[in-house]
Amino acid sequence: MLYALYRCLTDAAGPLVPMLLKRRLMRGKEDETRLGERVGLQTAKRPPGRLIWVHGASVGETLGALPLIQRLMHADPLASVMVTSGTVTSADMLMPRLPEQAFHCYLPIDRRRYVERFLNHWQPDAVVWIESDLWPNMLAAIRERSIPAVLVNARVSDTTARRWQRAPRFFGAIIDAFALICPASTADADAFAAIGPLRLGPTGNIKTSAPAQPPQMATLEPLRSAAGNRPIWMAASTHDGEETIVLDAHRRLLDRRPDILLILMPRHPVRADGVRDAAATSGMAVAQRSRSEPIDDTISVYLADTMGEMSTFLALAPVTFVGGSLVPMGGHNPVEAADAGSALVMGPHDWAFADVVRAIEDDGGLRRVTSAGELADTVELLLSDPALRAAQTAAAGEIARSLKTTVDRIAAAVMPVLGAPAPGESQGS
Numbered sequence: 001m002l003y004a005l006y007r008c009l010t011d012a013a014g015p016l017v018p019m020l021l022k023r024r025l026m027r028g029k030e031d032e033t034r035l036g037e038r039v040g041l042q043t044a045k046r047p048p049g050r051l052i053w054v055h056g057a058s059v060g061e062t063l064g065a066l067p068l069i070q071r072l073m074h075a076d077p078l079a080s081v082m083v084t085s086g087t088v089t090s091a092d093m094l095m096p097r098l099p100e101q102a103f104h105c106y107l108p109i110d111r112r113r114y115v116e117r118f119l120n121h122w123q124p125d126a127v128v129w130i131e132s133d134l135w136p137n138m139l140a141a142i143r144e145r146s147i148p149a150v151l152v153n154a155r156v157s158d159t160t161a162r163r164w165q166r167a168p169r170f171f172g173a174i175i176d177a178f179a180l181i182c183p184a185s186t187a188d189a190d191a192f193a194a195i196g197p198l199r200l201g202p203t204g205n206i207k208t209s210a211p212a213q214p215p216q217m218a219t220l221e222p223l224r225s226a227a228g229n230r231p232i233w234m235a236a237s238t239h240d241g242e243e244t245i246v247l248d249a250h251r252r253l254l255d256r257r258p259d260i261l262l263i264l265m266p267r268h269p270v271r272a273d274g275v276r277d278a279a280a281t282s283g284m285a286v287a288q289r290s291r292s293e294p295i296d297d298t299i300s301v302y303l304a305d306t307m308g309e310m311s312t313f314l315a316l317a318p319v320t321f322v323g324g325s326l327v328p329m330g331g332h333n334p335v336e337a338a339d340a341g342s343a344l345v346m347g348p349h350d351w352a353f354a355d356v357v358r359a360i361e362d363d364g365g366l367r368r369v370t371s372a373g374e375l376a377d378t379v380e381l382l383l384s385d386p387a388l389r390a391a392q393t394a395a396a397g398e399i400a401r402s403l404k405t406t407v408d409r410i411a412a413a414v415m416p417v418l419g420a421p422a423p424g425e426s427q428g429s
Contacts, residue, residue, distance in 0.1 A: 002170035006136050010111045017109060031088050037106040040117030044103070050079040052418065053124035055107060057133035059090045059307070060333075061153070064207035065130050066097060067407040068152065068414075072128075073099055075415055082122060086133070093307060110135040119145065126418035129178070131155055136170075139177040150414050151178040153205055155352070156191035157330075164195055172196060180417045182410050185355045201413040205333075208356055208400070209407035212339035213311035220312050226295040227261055227316065233379045234263040234317035234342065236310065237324060237332040243275050245326050247282050247301075248372035253379060254284075254300060260383075261295070263313050265304040267323060267332070272305030279303070314340035318389060319382045321345045321375060324352070334360060335403060338396035343382045343389045345369055356403065365396030 021038060024030045036043065052072055056062040062085050069081055081102040085091060095104050105122075108114035115137050127142055127149035142149050156164070164171040175181070175198065182201040183189035189203050233253075235246040243264065250262045266275050272290065279286045279301045287293040288303040295302055304313050314320060320342040325331035330352030334344050344366040350357040360366045367382070369375045382389045 002167050003136055003140070003173055007112065010137060011113075014111060014113070017111070020109075029088060031091065031106070034106055038109055038114075039111075040108040040114035040121070042105070042118075042121045044105070046122055047080040047101070047103075050076065050125045051082060051122060052076070052079050052126045052128065053082045053084065053122065054128045054130065055084045055133065056090070056130035058085060058087045059093050060207070061085070061130040061133070062090045062094045063097070064153070064205075064210060064333075065128070067209040067211070068128065068206050068411060069102060070099060071407060071411040072415070072418075073101060075411075079125075082124065089307060107135075107138075110137045112137050112141070115141050128152060128414065128418070131184070132157075132160070134174050136174050139174050143177040148418050149178050150180040150182065150201070150417050151175075152182045152410060152414065153184045153207070154181045154192065155184050155188050156195075157351070161191055161195075168196070180414065182413065185351075185353075187351065187354055202409045203355070204403075204406040204410055205353060205356060206407045206410055207333050208335045208353075208403035209405070210335075211404070212400075213336075215312040215315035215340075216309065219309065220315055223295065223312075223316055231257055231260045231383045232263065232317050233260070233319040233321070233383065234265065234304075234313055235321045235323060236265050236314070236337065237267040237322065238264065238275075239267055239324055239327050239329050240271065242323055242327045243278055245372045245375065246321065247279055247284070249375035249379065250284070250301065251282055252372065252376035256380060257383075259297075261299065262301045263304050263317055264301055265310070265313060265323075269305040269307065272303055275305075276303055310336060311340060314342050317342050319343045319345065319379050321369075321379070325349045326369070326375075331357065334366065334396070335400045338365065338393070338400035341393045341397060343367075343392050344396055345375065345378050345382070356399075359403075360396050360399045363395045363399055365392055365394075365399055367392070 021030055021035055025032055054065055056065050062083055082105055084105050084107040086107050091104050108118045119141055127147055129151045131153045132155045180199050180201045181192055183192055183203045184205045186203055192198055253260050266272055276286050284300045285298045286301045286303055287295050287299045290305045314337055320337040322332055322334050326347035328349050331350040333353055337344055348370055367378050369378050
């Protein structure tokens with residue numbers, strides 16, 4: 001009944017779609033040259049041969065899938081890979097990073113007419129879905145066409161689990177599209193196991209397998225020169241409500257170290273102007289990366305509101321607070337900072353990377369905080385004690401290196417389901 005209602009509502013919403021797309025276009029959330037893709041219309045031709053389709057909602061999911069994409073193409077070198085997402089930012093970030101024989105397409109809006117156009121044109125031979133961007137009409141069509149599909153980095157939040165319990169047949173029909181589900185963590189595996197008889201694969205988050213990204217030296221060196229010998233810390237991928245805590249901590253640090261510099265990187269750069277206003281209201285001088293404003297001795301907050309420069313800023317900061325963890329967002333990937341040798345600090349919310357965070361923490365590679373005061377004290381401790389900081393970063397780095405094989409475990413389970421040769425096999429063997 002719920003799916004029938006959803007299907008009817010999305011069918012009836014057709015006349016509203018042009019208005020929705022126009023509004024999103026005005027807000028910079030759509031690509032005017034590729035709007036047709038959002039209603040299933042394609043200008044590119046389907047490549048010949050086998051086509052593997054990989055979908056992720058946005059930047060984190062699509063970039064995190066690159067190691068798996070590379071392994072799929074290595075195992076099946078005659079295949080092409082289509083990567084879909086729903087945001088302009090993800091397309092811009094992803095396309096220069098895709099290997100040959102891989103390309104990007106926007107996922108159509110989840111209306112049956114658009115879904116059918118999309119699938120009729122591309123006729124994918126296999127589907128890899130990343131995380132939890134689950135669209136009922138698309139997944140129903142995948143199931144009806146018997147396209148082999150797997151769900152990787154699969155997550156079940158507490159909210160989703162409660163919804164599932166209220167409407168098990170609706171959610172069960174959605175998840176039934178997947179022949180194999182690889183949970184992101186042991187907690188997610190337990191949640192899926194409690195839902196019903198699903199085929200579960202190995203547990204792990206393939207985002208942790210992304211190779212360490214080197215800093216952009218042309219950007220790093222001028223920033224390093226401008227900062228001089230000032231103590232620096234970073235708050236990476238922060239969310240609404242979290243910047244208030246971070247700025248409070250930084251204000252406390254400025255009382256102890258007037259020359260300290262905070263690199264503040266909001267998770268969503270569109271919020272940068274509001275974050276700037278909050279810092280200015282607190283009496284802190286701000287330089288904003290997107291405005292090409294320089295760092296001088298008066299600047300106490302550097303607002304890193306650009307995309308694709310995380311590794312460069314991490315290389316500049318000996319200590320990094322990982323955002324999404326002082327507010328209930330589940331925390332972000334700590335491996336990026338660990339790869340860069342920046343000492344990790346996180347709040348109590350870690351469900352998005354729970355197994356990873358706990359492994360690093362158990363090995364002494366991470367410190368927890370719950371308030372602005374604790375954050376200030378912890379940053380001060382790590383900046384003041386190079387030996388302590390070195391031991392912590394070494395422990396985190398060791399765990400980060402061990403996690404690089406996660407994608408190999410996932411790929412070994414996924415490839416046979418997709419009809420691709422397993423790792424170590426060659427096509428036709």
